[in-house]
Amino acid sequence: MTPQRIWTWPVILTLCISLLALAIAGISLTWQIISWRHSGPRVSVKTTQGVGGDPPVWFVGVEATNSGRLGTEVQQFGFQLPNGRHLPNIYDFLGRPIQLPMPLGPGGTASMTYGAEDIRRLLREQGISGENVRPYVSTGHGRVEGHAIHLGERVANLH
Secondary structure, eight states, rough: OOOOOOOHHHHHHHHHHHHHHHHHHHHHHHHHHHHTTTTTTTTTEEEEEEETTTTTEEEEEEEEOOSSOEEEEEEEEEETTTTTTEESBBBBHHHHHHHHSSSEEOOOOOEEEEHHHHHHHHHHHHTTTOOEEEEEEEETEEEEEOBBBBBHHHHHHHH
């Protein structure tokens, strides 16, 4: 009696097809996870600066950008101070009231501006230099903070 061979061509072909199906299933699962994680709003926050108005007034701003697929609403803009306090704002750098919540659609940008002189005054009142201040926004999907900056130096460099 001769022993039967296990690795015949139908077994090898079936094994190759099974491994190919397993690889495609893994790729599909990975894509579904990536797609799901990117399906909501993806908000990033940064600090801006500029000059505007008549007469010209320097400003520092908090800008939120949504690179996700869904929109959200910005409920609050502000700067997080190192002592735990916030510099929220309800007026722009020209003294006009801001309408909040502010819509932030997919691919959209929303911003809030602070007068540079107002920032200088608030930092003096708080008794801080402005180091390690983080811009932030509170949205319908949570709070998002930007990179820490030295707000005092940024405002001092505006002329």
